[in-house]
Amino acid sequence: MLFIKGNIVTPTRVINKGGVLIEKDKIVKVGRIKKYPPLTKIFDIPGSTVVPGFIDIHMHGLGKYTTKGKKNIIGISNLEPSYGTTGFLPTLACATHKEYLQFLQDVKDVIKDQPEKGAKILGAHLEGPYINPIMKGGMDEKYLRLPDKKEYQELIRAGGRDLKIMTLSPELPGSIGLIKSLRKNNTVASLGHSMAKEDDVRKAIRAGLTHICHLFNAFPPQKPRELGVREPSLADICLAMDGLTAEVNPDGIHVHPLMIRLAIKAMGLENIVAITDSMMGTGLPEGTYRMSDGRKFRTKKGDVARLVENERIIVGSILTMNFAFKNLVKKCGLSFSQASLLTSLNPARIIGLDRLTGSIEVGKKADIAVLDSNFECLMTFVEGKLVYQKT
Ligand SMILES: [Zn+2]
Known part of the structure; x- marks a missing residue:
């Protein structure tokens, strides 16, 4: 499982200091997530904005x-x-x-x-x-x-x-x-x-x-x-x-x-x-x-x-x-x-x-981008796979 933390942009609102939980290629949870399985890989860049790809x-x-x-x-x-x-x-x-x-x-x-x-x-x-x-x-x-x-x-x-x-x-x-x-x-x-x-x-x-x-x-x-x-x-x-x-x-x-x-x-x-x-x-x-x-x-x-x-x-x-x-x-x-x-x-x-695809909602493919405060891309996930990370 993957856990992306940040300000989560959903179709109706932004969940500040929220998270997205990903299992295989899909989004399984969106919101203020407290519990997740022990071996979950966490991506946490403070202040980042998490948008649908x-x-x-x-x-x-x-x-x-x-x-x-x-x-x-x-x-x-x-x-x-x-x-x-x-x-x-x-x-x-x-x-x-x-x-x-x-x-x-x-x-x-x-x-x-x-x-x-x-x-x-x-x-x-x-x-x-x-x-x-x-x-x-x-x-x-x-x-x-x-x-x-x-x-x-x-x-x-x-x-x-x-x-x-x-x-x-x-x-x-x-x-x-x-x-x-x-x-x-x-x-x-x-x-x-x-x-x-x-x-x-x-x-x-x-x-x-x-x-x-x-x-x-x-x-x-x-x-x-x-x-x-x-x-x-x-x-x-x-x-x-x-x-x-x-x-x-x-x-x-x-x-x-x-x-x-x-x-x-x-x-x-x-x-x-x-x-x-x-x-x-x-x-x-x-x-x-x-x-x-x-x-x-x-x-x-x-x-x-x-x-x-x-x-x-x-x-x-x-x-x-x-x-x-x-x-x-x-x-x-x-x-x-x-x-x-x-x-x-x-x-x-x-x-x-x-x-x-097209939004951060439960059940959708985990096509997600993480942006910094200048809107530069920090990380991108395609179907739950990390395909880009800014070095
Ligand atoms: Zn054209």
């Missing part, structure tokens, strides 16, 4: 790795626990059909043979290729195309139940059929990089679309109809609809903290999920790195990843989940419990894993 459902790279290729995905998995992340969806954008197929096969393979000391690979997120080029953001237009039934059915077959999320622009002709096919496969259909109008969004939701990719980023600006009249922008439409969940990037630059508060108020705390959208180079010194499609970008501390050939174009972030959690608390004013919903329980629910 973070789950990142949208990330493109970490350290020296992109999400392309088995070795890279395993490399990311081994690094993630040092940021408190215990599960993630490798995400691929800007790829040929063949490369997407290969990516899905790679993800499947590493899921079957999960790294011993890594974060769990929970499935795949495809960002594209059925994306509106007008809203391409940091994507390369040459990879973007209209939904093609034969092609997407091949992707869905290749991904199977490991294809957890696909981001698409629902206004493109053929996307309603795509959304329906994704739903049939239990894949989350996600709106992103889109110019959809209200009617497109309604139709997409009726077809089964439930999720919004990085809300407020790569969204069209608001256009006034006439002086003094406010028309809803696509972001406003998303905020106003029922039955949607949305990703937000809390790096402090992608989205203003007040906009995150607004999203929470409009859509509900349980429907917002924090993502990193991180790139290769995250966690490394500032420098120039390459995207999985070969284009170069530059990273700067306290900033984002920007394309070298045009610095105005943001291609992703250099955020890690422990600092996403920190920013939700420090910049957005959320409580520890509220922030942990966005970083752990909500992402688990979106990909259908919330009965297994």
Whole structure:
């Protein structure tokens, strides 16, 4: 048995000077624990915060790795626990059909043979290729195309139940059929990089679309109809609809903290999920790195990843989940419990894993991170196994 002591962050409150008792891979007791078996191994760092392991459902790279290729995905998995992340969806954008197929096969393979000391690979997120080029953001237009039934059915077959999320622009002709096919496969259909109008969004939701990719980023600006009249922008439409969940990037630059508060108020705390959208180079010194499609970008501390050939174009972030959690608390004013919903329980629910993981509750897998007062990760446990300890 393991006994982790500290300030325990549960979905509803923080238990100060509490503890979590772990037997094998599961949480068996949470609270002020006085009694435990004699041979229990105790982890006690005074003043530490014990949070459910973070789950990142949208990330493109970490350290020296992109999400392309088995070795890279395993490399990311081994690094993630040092940021408190215990599960993630490798995400691929800007790829040929063949490369997407290969990516899905790679993800499947590493899921079957999960790294011993890594974060769990929970499935795949495809960002594209059925994306509106007008809203391409940091994507390369040459990879973007209209939904093609034969092609997407091949992707869905290749991904199977490991294809957890696909981001698409629902206004493109053929996307309603795509959304329906994704739903049939239990894949989350996600709106992103889109110019959809209200009617497109309604139709997409009726077809089964439930999720919004990085809300407020790569969204069209608001256009006034006439002086003094406010028309809803696509972001406003998303905020106003029922039955949607949305990703937000809390790096402090992608989205203003007040906009995150607004999203929470409009859509509900349980429907917002924090993502990193991180790139290769995250966690490394500032420098120039390459995207999985070969284009170069530059990273700067306290900033984002920007394309070298045009610095105005943001291609992703250099955020890690422990600092996403920190920013939700420090910049957005959320409580520890509220922030942990966005970083752990909500992402688990979106990909259908919330009965297994995502919170510190009896019966769940012991996916747990221990943070210091600066939100640096001290220890990480994946299914009750200590996989990271700060030296
Ligand atoms: Zn992305």
